[in-house]
Amino acid sequence: MKVKVISVLEDNYMYLVIEEDSKDAIAVDPAVPHRLLEIVKREGVRLTAVLTTHHHWDHARGNEALVKEIPELRVYGGDDRIAGLTHKVTNGQELKFNTINVRCLFTPCHTSGHMCYFMWEDDCTDSPAVFTGDTLFVGGCGRFFEGTAEQMYHNLTEVLGTLPLDTKVFCGHEYTIKNLKFASLVEPENEKVKEMLSWARARDDDDKPTVPSTLLEEFEYNPFLRLSEEGVQKFTGQTDPIEVLRVLRKEKDNFKKRKERVLPHAMLALEWGLLRP
Incomplete structure (x- = not known):
């Protein structure tokens, strides 16, 4: 199978997964439908299904437009709030699209x-893939908007963390540089973090995506998958892995806020209309 990585909006990714023999295709999180349809046409494939990781607009907003354009399109997801949903899936459910297999992973x-989606192709030696939405990122994990550290720990260690190590990780956003800057704060002596951050910056300079990574690589530099490492525990002041994760996510939230904080004089300029927001 062939995976097309498509950059959309400010930093989102949507994906087109193509079965090369049949030329059938599956879209993952098609937030910008017209862009997806242009690529479908260019690739000469037939879009048969959509896999939606979660209901947020920047992942699901294109579903209804696609169903209007392709009435027989099947839209899969694990949440009734997903726009255009036609087939609700459950944890462990397996879907079959010709030679492409999909296992739905509730996260x-x-x-x-x-829902994350683990995907592999029959009689193919290529590595499997997992589409992780906003649960696992390159070098990071998603915010706990509607859940707990206990849930995310289960997601990262017992669900995604037990997949084959060569699994390719296709996430929902290009957050890699931000994530690795935080990882370097957590583990300043981690050479893999330094190497990966330098690589990600070079990719950014060339306007190229940093996805996919592999699960094996994530275990080497992603602090949210390194909860038992001495350096990560020292940074958080905790040893229980769930508490380490809880503190890590809180620190990451604050790290992000510090980076994005607008200076007072800039806020005044915005109010006076001197700057564009």
């Missing part, structure tokens, strides 16, 4: 109905 926390 509630970022949203209460979040």
